[in-house]
Amino acid sequence: MAFRLESRIPSGPLEQKWENAKRDMKLVSPANRRKYSILVVGSGLAGASAAATLGELGYNVKCFCYQDSPRRAHSIAAQGGINAAKNYQNDGDSVYRLFYDTIKGGDFRAREANVYRLAEVSVNIIDQCVAQGVPFAREYGGTLANRSFGGAQVSRTFYARGQTGQQLLLGAYQALQRQVDAGRVKMFARHEMLDLVVVDGRARGIVTRNLVTGAIDCHVADAVILATGGYGNVFYLSTNAKGCNATAIWRAYKRGAGFGNPCFTQIHPTCIPQSGDYQSKLTLMSESLRNDGRIWVPKKKGDTRHPNDIPEEERDYYLERMYPAYGNLCPRDIASRAAKVMCDQGYGVGPGGRGVYLDFREAIQRLGRNTIEERYGNLFEMYERITGEDPYTVPMRIYPAVHYTMGGLWVDYHLMSTIPGLFVLGEANFSDHGANRLGASALMQGLADGYFIIPYTMGHFLAQVKPGGLDESHPEFRAARQAVEERTKKLLSIRGKKTVDDFHRELGRIMWEYCGMARNASGLKHALQRIPELREEFWQNVNVPGSGDEMNQSLEKAGRVADFLELGELMCLDALEREESCGGHFREEHQTEDGEAKRDDERFCHVAVWEFAGEGKPPVRNVEPLNFEFVHLAQRSYK
């Protein structure tokens, strides 16, 4: 059965679509709101802002996260900043320009109407966060400061030192805790969602595991929001937190939610290179460093001299050479691929030749060490802590790493998935970033979704349904709970010879090799054979110690990796079927003469929306055509 993909894009000119949509939306009266209950899974920027705002409006909200506190959601780790079209710098920014940069950065694979709305509400986000007390960087005159980020020629990024995500999340978390105090939000920390419950075609609840006691519980509601973040950890090594997972969206997919563009993954150009097999994660060095740092490799292949001994004329500042207009600030996919190409050709530095230099020498000479320290002090410190090298005196060594997933559950203009009553926000949805996200735009999207979009669209949905009328004794709830219990039992009963991490590492290797920065048909076909074999072996030979009725971190990991082993396959399938290159999806067969991504707008100007067809059956690929009414489809150029 194919999906009916109605994007529900409002009519009218681009600038009026959101206004028109809001005008036409149905409302729930204040007195009736408390009769409706909403589950918000996730407490990152998207989840916390949604839960707090819906609580303020008077709905009955339950919010879930797997960490011990909502304040620890992975949004906390975002460093560089958040975009907004305030044009405080008077440098020619506007809502339209932010919209256009985002569409172009995404290589024309996002919906115009959504992206325009995002740019429009970006200005409200900054107002809201400042009012909450987010300590953004300021000028001496007391006004807000800005910096520039990749893919833009204006300064529109707001920041709080190198801890912007932390400060924005604490703002949203505090708003959330205020609603907890007011009794409008009930917080369930250390609870992991393990299934979605659909009754009569509508999302009506979830099944969770209490991570401390192991208790499996059902939660019934009138609508469910998933704001569970990205799935970059499919690659094992990524810049994501260790616990980031796809479980919530994957189980929803298996219950009928369409999965949009699963293969669209962002590989971030500036991360600390891997140092050994024991490595558990990769650390990002914020893109903001590219404002002042210059990227280079030696002009001579296999040059083993100390970087400081390599004279200026023997250095190749390859981004400045290849992309003179944007230089070191070209978009992430381009910068990452260029680093890979340089290393593949033998110019890489450091162990295994998998690294390029990010050098601050010139900036320190020009601006002084103090200024650099003020701008990036904590990032330099973090670099030194991890590598033992001092970036003030020796250039940083960096290499691309998996960072963000543009793909995710498909949603319409109302942020509703293909399952009525199931909304998806933040990185978990397939979102507004097309095939490549610009820096400082994820924080913007998460907060736009949670503070300014869902309050309207949720009200519109709820106004059309009766509250309640169901409890957990309903057969669908009982069946979902039983399925979760059986799966847990199964995982614990295998007692094989390999650890969960053994499987996860292997999956990561396959994904990185065949579905990473460059992909081709034969590699993807190979991966599509290897992953099911690995999955088979997992279910025969994994060792998950302990029991289900206690705190059991191995069990938590095992459930997540089991889902990654399925999602990885879908990502490869999607990458294979999309026979074009666009943004972060680079198919080697489809490139221009000078090695840039070559889109095929005739055949692929659409969102691929995957539909689960049952265990063991191939999933169905549906498409939502992308119609560009307001911008002209162009070959991306940053030269």
Place this chain on the structure above:
Amino acid sequence: MKIILNIWRQKNASSPGRMVRYELDNVNEHMSFLEMLDVLNEELTRKGEDPVAFEHDCREGICGCCGFMINGIPHGPERGTTVCQLHMRHFQDGDELWLEPFRAKAFPIIKDLMVDRSAFDRIISAGGYISINTGSAPEANSIPVKKQCADRAMDAAACIGCGACVAACPNASASLFVSAKIAHLGLLPQGEPERDRRALRMVLKMTEEGFGYCTNTGECEAICPKGVKIENIAMMHRDFTRAVALFREEAKVGGTG
């Protein structure tokens, strides 16, 4: 290099715990401390034993999940670092280390090195926010903020809520954590209207949750991985004292400060 670990093993809150000795032979100096524990846990799992439970997530020193005692010091011997950012190059071949959970009445043990820090969330709920509903904010640049105030507020707001300050304090006081929030919000014009009420409610909640009083020992500042300063506590005391005078009724209901 070789490292000997003595780790506190405790099945759950209601069972007794004990120290268990483990020897690790192939520790790489570039590993982080938690990566070393990963290696240990892989070994234990292969042997069919229960791996050591410890809290972690970002492994970048920002989420505040991680934290336990290494030889009696929260987050270990390196200054200004969380345990996830502590690398083995700071230890010597043959070192013997003792790992224990943070110990405080208000932080009950969950398992092994994990404790329950939810009291921190309840303290924030009591007043660690600015009351502003979504949608009612004025234009951002209409509230000018002195750069010095924004910078100082940011210094305090850098707190990651890991709880190391409580573990280091002989009184198990949460004063550094609580005062960091009071200072962050109190230093900004946006936070001014609720400044007294915030200090009052947060401090009373801290006491109610079973944290001790501050006696100016300064251990908290010394071990804080984010360099949060004890001067915030002075600000908290001042705001609290003022608030008690202003809100006599509420202060009495909540007990003494």
